[in-house]
Amino acid sequence: MIPELGHLALVLAIATSILLVILPLVGASRGNHQLMATARPLAAAQFWLLAVSFGCLVLAFLQNDFSVQLVAEHSNTRLPWYYQITATWGNHEGSLLLWVLTLAGWTWAVALFSQSLPRELVARVLGVMGIISLCFLLFTQMTSNPFVRILPVFPYEGQDLNPLLQDVGMILHPPMLYMGYVGFAVAFAFVVAALIGGKLDSAWARWSRPWTTSAWCFLTLGIALGSWWAYYELGWGGWWFWDPVENASFMPWLLGTALMHSLAATEKRSVFKAWTILLAIATFSLSILGTFLVRSGVLTSVHSFATDPTRGLFLLVIMALLTGSALLLLFLRASSIRSDGRFDPVSRESGLLVNNVLLAAACGVVFVGTLFPLLVDVLDLGKLSVGPPYFNALFAPLTLALMAALGVGPLLRWKTDELYRLRVPLIISAVISITLGFGLTYFLLTPFYWLVALSLTLVFWVICTQIEDIRGRIRNKHHRWQALLNLPRHYQGMVLGHLGLAVTVTGIAMVSFYDIAEDVRLAEDRSTVVAGHEFRMVELYDYQGPNFSATRAVVEVYRDGRQVTVMRPEKRFYWARQMPMTQVALSPGLTRDLYVALGEPLDDGSWAVRVQYKPFIRWIWLGSIIMSIGGFIAISDPRYRLARRRRTATVTGEQHVAKT
Amino acid sequence: MSPKRKRSLLLGLPLLGFLVVLVVLGSGLGRDPSLLPSVLIDRPLPEFQAQRLDDPEQWLSPADLHGDIALLNIWATWCPTCYQEHTFLNTLRERDIAIYGVNYKDDREAALNWLSQLGDPYRFNIDDPEGQLGIELGVYGAPETFLLDAQGTIRYRHVGALDETVWEREFLPRIRQLEPQS
Numbered sequence: 123m124i125p126e127l128g129h130l131a132l133v134l135a136i137a138t139s140i141l142l143v144i145l146p147l148v149g150a151s152r153g154n155h156q157l158m159a160t161a162r163p164l165a166a167a168q169f170w171l172l173a174v175s176f177g178c179l180v181l182a183f184l185q186n187d188f189s190v191q192l193v194a195e196h197s198n199t200r201l202p203w204y205y206q207i208t209a210t211w212g213n214h215e216g217s218l219l220l221w222v223l224t225l226a227g228w229t230w231a232v233a234l235f236s237q238s239l240p241r242e243l244v245a246r247v248l249g250v251m252g253i254i255s256l257c258f259l260l261f262t263q264m265t266s267n268p269f270v271r272i273l274p275v276f277p278y279e280g281q282d283l284n285p286l287l288q289d290v291g292m293i294l295h296p297p298m299l300y301m302g303y304v305g306f307a308v309a310f311a312f313v314v315a316a317l318i319g320g321k322l323d324s325a326w327a328r329w330s331r332p333w334t335t336s337a338w339c340f341l342t343l344g345i346a347l348g349s350w351w352a353y354y355e356l357g358w359g360g361w362w363f364w365d366p367v368e369n370a371s372f373m374p375w376l377l378g379t380a381l382m383h384s385l386a387a388t389e390k391r392s393v394f395k396a397w398t399i400l401l402a403i404a405t406f407s408l409s410i411l412g413t414f415l416v417r418s419g420v421l422t423s424v425h426s427f428a429t430d431p432t433r434g435l436f437l438l439v440i441m442a443l444l445t446g447s448a449l450l451l452l453f454l455r456a457s458s459i460r461s462d463g464r465f466d467p468v469s470r471e472s473g474l475l476v477n478n479v480l481l482a483a484a485c486g487v488v489f490v491g492t493l494f495p496l497l498v499d500v501l502d503l504g505k506l507s508v509g510p511p512y513f514n515a516l517f518a519p520l521t522l523a524l525m526a527a528l529g530v531g532p533l534l535r536w537k538t539d540e541l542y543r544l545r546v547p548l549i550i551s552a553v554i555s556i557t558l559g560f561g562l563t564y565f566l567l568t569p570f571y572w573l574v575a576l577s578l579t580l581v582f583w584v585i586c587t588q589i590e591d592i593r594g595r596i597r598n599k600h601h602r603w604q605a606l607l608n609l610p611r612h613y614q615g616m617v618l619g620h621l622g623l624a625v626t627v628t629g630i631a632m633v634s635f636y637d638i639a640e641d642v643r644l645a646e647d648r649s650t651v652v653a654g655h656e657f658r659m660v661e662l663y664d665y666q667g668p669n670f671s672a673t674r675a676v677v678e679v680y681r682d683g684r685q686v687t688v689m690r691p692e693k694r695f696y697w698a699r700q701m702p703m704t705q706v707a708l709s710p711g712l713t714r715d716l717y718v719a720l721g722e723p724l725d726d727g728s729w730a731v732r733v734q735y736k737p738f739i740r741w742i743w744l745g746s747i748i749m750s751i752g753g754f755i756a757i758s759d760p761r762y763r764l765a766r767r768r769r770t771a772t773v774t775g776e777q778h779v780a781k782t
Numbered sequence: 783m784s785p786k787r788k789r790s791l792l793l794g795l796p797l798l799g800f801l802v803v804l805v806v807l808g809s810g811l812g813r814d815p816s817l818l819p820s821v822l823i824d825r826p827l828p829e830f831q832a833q834r835l836d837d838p839e840q841w842l843s844p845a846d847l848h849g850d851i852a853l854l855n856i857w858a859t860w861c862p863t864c865y866q867e868h869t870f871l872n873t874l875r876e877r878d879i880a881i882y883g884v885n886y887k888d889d890r891e892a893a894l895n896w897l898s899q900l901g902d903p904y905r906f907n908i909d910d911p912e913g914q915l916g917i918e919l920g921v922y923g924a925p926e927t928f929l930l931d932a933q934g935t936i937r938y939r940h941v942g943a944l945d946e947t948v949w950e951r952e953f954l955p956r957i958r959q960l961e962p963q964s
Contacts (some may be wrong), residue, residue, distance in 0.1 A: 238788070279866075446804075496806065
């Protein structure tokens, strides 16, 4: 009964989204206020219907209702209850339902927080989000219905959730990622609404800024969670693989970052309009492309969703429809998009331009690398893949160039500036960062790598210039600490975001060059020394978990004769899926992680063990967290809440324009 | 060309680029880079030498599976779905369908026990304790069922449990095609 209720709610949500597409858009084009006013309640209704639908699916998992095919294929009575809940989105159909639920959530949020926006715009934005929603709801219903029953004979036991997904990182990773992915739909909807309305002033840029930033924050966290999960769950100690699916989430992140910055320029100075519009369209299109790459089976990846060409075709049609019509609109409106701001070569605008060029280039690199194998296959030139060397070789210089520009950009004034004005802070920062970067690398790290020295120099460069900038802002204040806290929120957020990037880059540089991995043979009472740590296996025993059996090793770690920690790596065997799993033992630390993974048992009772030393790896994720905290602080800036007052100002402004 | 016109043409470029990407993505559809089944379809069974489950003295090879259109079912006692599928295999046996089994990565005693308790729908079972034959066949996991023609050529592969629906939709039409016209 409950699955049928869920399905009914899904079908009703489709009906609601059809209304959400038609009524407000027709209302906006005819100036009919009653029709436009339907947008908000419809958005709310759509969200609650999908929430009920998703709730029913979760309930089916919790009740072990194996007559539902999805539950039978992805759950098991012996699965702990929290993994039964997360199993809901550990598969194609369920995760797609989560996708549309997230979209409906964003739509509802826009409906709630848009009280101060012009009626036509709200109606159009919600209508466009309704179109997106309708596309994906039809996709769910027609190709991926999660409520399909196996009747009359259904299994007495389910096939269990993929053990790789039985993990806390997986509980959070998909919802976060979708919040980000799908959140860019809001920026897309604002742009398309503005294009439909033909009113392309910079107001839509201000309105879409907080939405874009919040989507970006979630995506940042989502990607970081995925990387953290890969690191400790896959058992190889890698944290980024340039896997097509990782790239699929990374591309919208790169363009989304560019979009956040160009929106600032468009709002403040009315420049780069066409480019910003294009970025907003492209960012969301890449989110759909990501969905396509994961679920159509055109590329191989560690993320194995059940793939199906029909689904791929459906998604391709959706992408053609949404992106194609948005780009067509842009082409048709080309003559009415005027960027009237002028700026000098040395100005904040130029800084943001450099930022955008570099980020777009980085995204292009990932795009080409990801789709190149597919292109080669389509042209029948054989099968081949582009490996990490390609990405690393092109990506590292772009990132470092971005860091170099990041030191100067935020210090520049809008419209026009002179580097001469900034000579003192820039020279001081350059001297400090070169000294620290090369000094630390030379004296503390062996061996010396130029690339590490350069990376650390640029990290200090970003930190120093940001500090110089803050110093400049609070220099003339009496209470400096108070002044620091009184800095505008959006500024604090920006600084935190940039410092977060510096932290992440530090982690990447250190772990890429100084990590140590050794495959050793260990047995009880045998030990090995890796990176100054002695790893001694003191015990090896078998035990039974709720849905697996396992072999666990107890490894004591000593440094300079003192015990540092005890690690317990495991090799698990999940019964239902007959899948062996490596449960890594980690000893996390701010400056280093120790990492022990059991490989295979060897003939004489010893085990092949992989021991790794990972310096500063935590910094990669720490930096991501700092970045997204920065983003959230920036959105909390009251300037976004003053929209109501500003709107009155714009309205008077418009009247003024109308008279002239 | 006027700057305005040039500009609108410039903004048409993204649309063109997008169309190219669409074409590439579209033609990539349906090409499954990880496709396993197609490799074996219409090929003879891979060579193997394996013991009979109920008689370790007797060695089996692909030739032992020739003669009739038959199913080759991969199963194990550790597999709950096989348990569920077993009832349906028994009904197929009653309909005189030839079924050979591969007891995949399993314990011989447990497997024989299972057959004596739940009924034995198989003509015979190939013992595959290390999963060697499973690897040759590209088995994802149990259960899986291959359709073999009288010459032992693989005609179809089904991943997951067999039931009446799958049987009528996927297997029966193919079996009718393979049967000599009478």
